[in-house]
Amino acid sequence: MFGYYLDLALRSLRRSKALAAMMVMALAVGIGASMTTLTVAHLLSGDPVPEHSATLYHPQLNPTMPPRLVHEPTSAMDYRSAMDLWSAHRADRQTLVAGSPVKVQVEGSGEPPLPRQMLLTTSDFFPMFDVPFRYGGPWASTDEESHARVAVISSALNDRLFGGADSVGRSLRLRDSDVRIVGVLAPWRPAPRFYDIWNGRYRHGDTESFYNDPEDIYAPLATGLDIFAGQTPVMPVHFCWDMGADGKSMQTDPCAWLSLWVQLSSPAKVRNYAGFLKGYAQQQKRQGRYTSDQTRLQSLMQWLEWNRVVPGTVRMQAWMAQAFLLICLVNTVGLLLTRFLRRSGEIGVRRAMGASRCAVFTQCLVEAALIGLLGGVGGWLLTLLGLWMVRQQPVAYADLAHLDLPMFFGTFAMSVAASLLAGVLPALRASRVPIGFQLKTL
Amino acid sequence: MPIRPILRALRHHRFTTALIVLEIALACAVLCNACFIVAGKWSLMHIRSGIDEPALAVVTLDNFDRQRADDLNARVVDGLRRIDGVQSVDLISGLPFLGAGGESTSPDREGKLGSYSTSFYFGDAGTLATLGVELTAGRLPRDSDVVPDDATIVQSVITRSLADRLWPHADPLGKVLWCCHGSGGFRVIGVARELIQDMPRDDASVGNAIFTPQRSGPMLAGQYLLRADPARVSEVLRKARAAMATLAPDATVDDEHTGTLGDLRHRHFRSDRATADMLMGTMAALLAITALGIVGLTGYWVQQRRKQIGIRRAIGATRRDILRHFQIENFLIVGMGIALGVLLAYAFDVALMKFYELPHLPPAYLLVGAVVLWLLGQLAVLGPALRAAAVPPVVATRSV
Numbered sequence: 038m039f040g041y042y043l044d045l046a047l048r049s050l051r052r053s054k055a056l057a058a059m060m061v062m063a064l065a066v067g068i069g070a071s072m073t074t075l076t077v078a079h080l081l082s083g084d085p086v087p088e089h090s091a092t093l094y095h096p097q098l099n100p101t102m103p104p105r106l107v108h109e110p111t112s113a114m115d116y117r118s119a120m121d122l123w124s125a126h127r128a129d130r131q132t133l134v135a136g137s138p139v140k141v142q143v144e145g146s147g148e149p150p151l152p153r154q155m156l157l158t159t160s161d162f163f164p165m166f167d168v169p170f171r172y173g174g175p176w177a178s179t180d181e182e183s184h185a186r187v188a189v190i191s192s193a194l195n196d197r198l199f200g201g202a203d204s205v206g207r208s209l210r211l212r213d214s215d216v217r218i219v220g221v222l223a224p225w226r227p228a229p230r231f232y233d234i235w236n237g238r239y240r241h242g243d244t245e246s247f248y249n250d251p252e253d254i255y256a257p258l259a260t261g262l263d264i265f266a267g268q269t270p271v272m273p274v275h276f277c278w279d280m281g282a283d284g285k286s287m288q289t290d291p292c293a294w295l296s297l298w299v300q301l302s303s304p305a306k307v308r309n310y311a312g313f314l315k316g317y318a319q320q321q322k323r324q325g326r327y328t329s330d331q332t333r334l335q336s337l338m339q340w341l342e343w344n345r346v347v348p349g350t351v352r353m354q355a356w357m358a359q360a361f362l363l364i365c366l367v368n369t370v371g372l373l374l375t376r377f378l379r380r381s382g383e384i385g386v387r388r389a390m391g392a393s394r395c396a397v398f399t400q401c402l403v404e405a406a407l408i409g410l411l412g413g414v415g416g417w418l419l420t421l422l423g424l425w426m427v428r429q430q431p432v433a434y435a436d437l438a439h440l441d442l443p444m445f446f447g448t449f450a451m452s453v454a455a456s457l458l459a460g461v462l463p464a465l466r467a468s469r470v471p472i473g474f475q476l477k478t479l
Numbered sequence: 480m481p482i483r484p485i486l487r488a489l490r491h492h493r494f495t496t497a498l499i500v501l502e503i504a505l506a507c508a509v510l511c512n513a514c515f516i517v518a519g520k521w522s523l524m525h526i527r528s529g530i531d532e533p534a535l536a537v538v539t540l541d542n543f544d545r546q547r548a549d550d551l552n553a554r555v556v557d558g559l560r561r562i563d564g565v566q567s568v569d570l571i572s573g574l575p576f577l578g579a580g581g582e583s584t585s586p587d588r589e590g591k592l593g594s595y596s597t598s599f600y601f602g603d604a605g606t607l608a609t610l611g612v613e614l615t616a617g618r619l620p621r622d623s624d625v626v627p628d629d630a631t632i633v634q635s636v637i638t639r640s641l642a643d644r645l646w647p648h649a650d651p652l653g654k655v656l657w658c659c660h661g662s663g664g665f666r667v668i669g670v671a672r673e674l675i676q677d678m679p680r681d682d683a684s685v686g687n688a689i690f691t692p693q694r695s696g697p698m699l700a701g702q703y704l705l706r707a708d709p710a711r712v713s714e715v716l717r718k719a720r721a722a723m724a725t726l727a728p729d730a731t732v733d734d735e736h737t738g739t740l741g742d743l744r745h746r747h748f749r750s751d752r753a754t755a756d757m758l759m760g761t762m763a764a765l766l767a768i769t770a771l772g773i774v775g776l777t778g779y780w781v782q783q784r785r786k787q788i789g790i791r792r793a794i795g796a797t798r799r800d801i802l803r804h805f806q807i808e809n810f811l812i813v814g815m816g817i818a819l820g821v822l823l824a825y826a827f828d829v830a831l832m833k834f835y836e837l838p839h840l841p842p843a844y845l846l847v848g849a850v851v852l853w854l855l856g857q858l859a860v861l862g863p864a865l866r867a868a869a870v871p872p873v874v875a876t877r878s879v
Contacts, residue, residue, distance in 0.1 A: 056775070063768050070761065104660035140542035140731045149724060152541050152731035212542070241680075245750065350754050353831065357513065360827070361761055364505045368772040371498040375779035431749050466494065 038396075039403065046404035049380070057408070060372050064412030067365025068452045069419025074351070074358040076420065076444045077427060080437050081248065081347045085227035086166050090337040092129075092302050093165065096122065096314050097333040100293060100326075105278040110333040112235030112296070113275040116288045118321070119295040123159070127313050128299035129306070132161040133258055135295045136233045137265070141254060142210040143198050153194065155211070156233070156252040157261035163189070163220075165300050166232065171195075173205035173220035181257045188260075189220040194253040209254075214264045216256060227251060228437050229346045231337060233296055235275055242349015248434035262287060310334065348434075362455070369459040373408075377401050377467035388472045398468040405460025406453055413452030420448055485808050488784075495776050496812060503816025503852055506769045508823035511848040512831060513758045515840050520755040524748045526685070528575040529638075529673030531611030532740040533709035534566075536716040537577060538723065539737050540701040543730035548700030551727060555703060558726035564715045566706045569609045572601040572699050576743040577736055579677035584689070586645045586654070588661040595644050597658070597687040598676040601699055604692045607636060607671075609706045612690075615639055617652050617669030620692040624668065628698055633691050636669040640686030656689075665689060678747065701730065712739050766855055773859035777805065781867040788867055789874030798868040805864035806857060813856035817849045824848070 050057040084090045097110035100118050113135075114122075123133050135157045140150035162168065163175040172195075176187045188209060195204055207218050229247035237244045256264070265287075277292035287294065301307045311334045318330040335343060377384075384397055420440060427438040440448075489496050538559075543551050552570060559568040573579025583594040604622045617636070624634040632655060642651035655664045674688045693699045707715040716739055723732050738746070781788075788801055828840040 059771055059775075063771055066764055066768065070764070104662075138541060149728070150542070150731055152733065243680075350750055353516075354754070354757055356830070357509065357758065357761055360505065360509045361765060364502060364509065364765060365768055367498060367502040367505060368768050371495065371502065371772050372775045374495060374498070375775055379779060379782065430753050432753070462494075 038399075042400045042403040043407065045400055046407045049376075049404060050407065053376075056372070056376065060369060060376075060408055061411045061415055063365050063368055063372075064408065064452065064456060065415025065419055067362040068412060068416025068448060068455070069423055070358040071362040072416060072420040072444065072448045072451065073423030073427065074355040075447075076424060076440055077434070077438055078347060078351050078355045079444060080439075080441075081228065081351055081434055082341075083228065084338065085229060085231050085341075086337060088167050089165070089300070092300050093337040094128075094299050094301055094307065094310070095335050095337070095340045096297050096299060096310070097335070098314070098318055098321075098327070099329040099331040100321075101276070101278040102291065102328050103278075105276075106328055107276075107278075108329075110331050111276060111293045113293040114295050114297060115291065115293050116295060118317075119297050122297055122314070122317060125313070128310055129302050130161040130165050130300040132159045132165055132298050133295050134158045134162065134232045134298065135258070135261075136252060137261070139211050139254065139264070141194070141198075144208060144210050144215065146198075150210075151197070153253040155254040155256060155261065157258045158255055159258055161300075162232075162255065165298065166227070168225055169223040171221050171223040172203045173218070176219050176257060181259055184259045184263055185257065186214060186216040186260055187219045187257065188216040189222065189255040190218055191222050191251065191253045192224045193250070195221045211254065211256070212264050216260070216264075225251060226437070228434065229341065231341060231346075232298060234344055234346065235296075237344030237346055240345075242345070242352070244344070244346055244348045245350075245433050247344070247346050248348075248432075248437070250433075307334070366455055366459050369408075369456060370462060373401075373405055373460050374463035374466060376404075377463050378470075381467075381470045384467055384470045385472050388470065394468040397470075398464045401464035401467050402457060402460050405456045405464065409453040409456025409460075410449070412456060413449040416452050417445070417448045420444075482807065482811070485804060485811065489808065489812070492780065495780070499773060499776055499812050500816045500819060502769055502772050503813050503856070504819035504823050506765055507817050507820025507845075507848050507852055508827045509765060510762060510851065511820075511824040511840060511844045512827045513762050514847055515828075515844045516831075517755045517758050517762075518844075520748075520751045523679065524751055524755075526675060526679050527673060528675050528740075528744075529612060529671065530575065530740070531706075532744065534706050534712060535610065536705045536707070536712050536719070536739040537571070537574060537737060537743065538703045538705065538716070538719050539577075539733040540703075540723070540727055540730040541733040543701055543727065545697040545700065548697045549695055551730065552695040552700050555723075555726050558722055559703060559705060559719055562715060562718050562722060564707050564711045565719070566708070567605065567609045568706075569606040569704045570603045570693075570695055570699050571606055571702050571704045572693075573599065573677055573702075574610075574704070574740075574743075575675050575677055575679070576740065576747040577677065581677070582658045584641070584645070584656050584658045584665075584687075586656055588657045588664070590657065590660065593644075595641065595687050596676075597641060597689055598678075599658075600674075600677075600688060600690045601693045602690065602704070603695070603699075606692070606704060607669075607690055609704055612636075612674055613672045614669045615672045616650075617667065619669060620690075625692045625694055628694060628696060632664040632666055633693075634668045635665040635689050635691045636671055637665070637667055637689045638671045638674045638686050641688065642667070642670050644687070665691060702736075766851070769852075770855055770859040773809070773856060774862060777809065777860050777863040778866070781805070781863045781870075784867070785870055785874055786877075788870045789872055789877075792870065792872035793875040801870070802864050802868040805860055805867055809856045809860040809864075810853065813853050817852060820848070820852075821845050 086093060098114055098118055099110045100115045101107045101111060119133055123131050137155050139153060139155040141153050142150040159181055160175045160178050171192055180187050195201060204218050204221055208215050209218055230249060230251050234247045275293045279291040299310060301310055314332045314334060318327060318332045321327040322330040424438045424440060428435045556568050559565060580599040581596060582599060584597045585594045586592045604620045604625055607619050620634060626633050645656055646654060651667045651670055655666050657664050675685055676688050679685055705715060705719060720737060824840060824845060
């Protein structure tokens with residue numbers, strides 16, 4: 038029976054090609070706009086560490102003091118608090134991160150120094166965030182204590198400076214210091230760059246920079262501070278609560294600029310760590326170093342949620358596209374209705390010859406689904422075009438805009454579901470066509 | 480033409496009428512909001528900065544040794560002045576579309592009399608003149624106004640709009656405004672007619688800016704303002720950019736913050752431009768789809784009512800009467816859609832305000848949406864209505 042309905046639907050499409058083409062196109066445009074924006078929103082709201090994100094937590098304290106006391110835990114910590122918590126080693130793994138610009142050069146290459154971003158961190162950073170290596174590996178934790186001049190570089194920088202060859206053991210000039218490369222990363226593109234974002238909540242949706250490429254150079258925190266020794270502000274300091282800070286020493290200034298991340302593999306450990314954090318804050322408050330003993334311990338996904346990482350423009354475009362799809366659907370309902378009712382005579386004959394209402398209803402829905410499927414193909418092509426257009430835009434997340442498998446199937450599912458939904462009412466109407474009246478007018 | 484029979488005819492097509500009304504209503508809601516956002520972006524992108532943009536360019540250096548900033552500044556400024564076509568070179572820190580420090584300022588040291596988010600621009604004594612900023616009161620900074628970095632009170636030029644906010648009823652000249660929790664005071668020596676904040680967004684603090692002349696040193700280094708003939712400014716910038724390799728081999732050029740003011744403005748608004756383009760595309764597609772829907776449904780009605788049209792023609796209705804019938808019918812349906820659409824538009828507006836700091840939708844946009852949709856409806860109905868008017872009276876005599 039289904040085959041017969043399909044045959045009928047194909048015949049009907051062939052009979053009024055122009056109208057059918059217009060319907061398919063209208064549906065395709067709606068699906069294309071909707072799926073393009075949804076795909077971008079889906080990619081930007083994804084999990085940047087799919088394997089481990091449930092065990093990663095971001096502890097926060099409030100180290101601020103008057104005159105610029107803030108009333109909630111800050112996104113980053115001051116050096117002393119961060120070092121206290123990190124060196125306590127109370128979590129399964131823990132790492133500190135702070136980004137900074139740096140100039141980098143290969144000694145003797147004759148090339149001018151390149152401006153690049155560096156991440157000061159600790160060796161746990163790599164296993165905690167599933168950072169893949171192509172050559173070598175992370176530095177040893179003993180390198181941190183000894184301020185060893187070592188670094189890990191990104192695959193992009195390795196391609197740029199060493200043509201993609203194994204550069205482990207080669208030397209790199211950072212600012213005025215030489216470091217030895219111990220590891221080269223495989224391509225790694227966390228989206229968003231979750232570990233050093235802050236205050237997304239207060240950016241009014243202006244969070245595009247969270248999707249920038251990750252840093253090109255990774256060095257131990259102590260080494261990085263040595264490299265910048267004696268230099269005025271090198272970190273994009275997050276927040277200073279006393280303007281008297283001269284920026285001469287990142288270690289002692291009343292500024293929050295380091296983020297701590299911990300890995301806690303069980304709910305009991307999370308509870309314990311939260312207690313430890315609270316205890317630390319209370320102790321600091323008693324000692325008069327803190328004004329507030331507020332703390333916060335959020336999981337990675339909660340942290341992204343709190344920072345409202347998906348840019349406002351992306352969200353607005355997704356809403357607009359859904360409203361547009363809704364209009365396309367209402368339009369499809371109307372056009373399907375006219376399609377079916379124009380054939381009232383034909384339906385009358387079928388009914389008179391014994392077809393049940395249910396059969397007419399099913400036949401109409403099959404036709405709607407066929408239009409939906411064709412609309413899905415068009416929608417898929419338009420989604421590919423839409424994503425290509427996103428990739429041409431000068432936005433930080435442009436390179437991420439690709440159709441993944443779930444969204445590919447989603448396109449067709451959405452198109453068929455939409456057209457079936459749009460087909461229900463017209464099909465019901467068509468199945469109620471009175472037999473006698475229609476036969477009389479033939 | 481009487482409206483009552485048209486309405487009565489519509490009652491026989493409640494479902495299809497409801498569909499068109501719904502489609503128009505949704506289109507109206509999206510159209511009004513999209514128009515409003517696009518208009519907002521457009522006026523933002525064309526905001527006046529108060530500086531002589533066509534003649535200006537900026538070069539920004541990075542990764543240099545701040546302890547030797549004086550040496551770098553002297554080398555670079557001297558080298559840039561030698562470039563053919565350069566009219567003047569000044570030190571700056573922060574400019575509109577380039578970014579700058581932001582702090583809240585108050586008319587009193589404790590900040591109890593109100594505080595206003597303000598952009599802080601720094602430069603040398605000649606920077607304001609090079610920028611082409613016009614003063615309405617007071618004077619431009621002189622070399623003698625440049626005080627040491629650790630001075631508590633410095634000499635500054637503020638904008639008219641900031642002055643009006645700080646001291647609504649008094650002459651700002653000679654007054655001191657405070658920032659940063661009372662740690663810095665700024666004595667007003669001049670009032671600029673116009674100078675926008677560094678990163679204009681759609682908010683109220685758009686004209687709040689302050690300029691302070693400073694000494695060349697660690698806090699004022701690595702950013703250079705060039706002035707040239709507007710026709711040559713791109714060429715001059717290209718030469719300046721190339722000269723950096725020899726003038727400042729110890730620094731790197733920050734290309735994101737280097738460009739003519741035109742480039743910087745363009746870069747600053749790129750995401751706004753992309754949003755506006757996307758919304759305009761959506762609006763065009765939306766109008767096309769809505770028109771398609773109207774053509775489809777009205778075409779069906781005409782076909783369905785052929786006989787009635789024939790009868791009307793047979794008993795004396797002119798072609799014009801039939802044409803009018805469909806046109807008025809469409810006008811009424813679109814009108815109903817717009818009425819519903821206005822409510823929806825406000826609902827959308829409230830939802831959008833959650834993501835965007837937008838003011839409420841002004842009623843003018845509803846009017847624009849209504850007019851556009853009415854015109855679109857009339858245009859879309861013309862084809863089917865003409866076909867209806869062409870139905871010959873003889874149809875009435877067939878198979879009654």
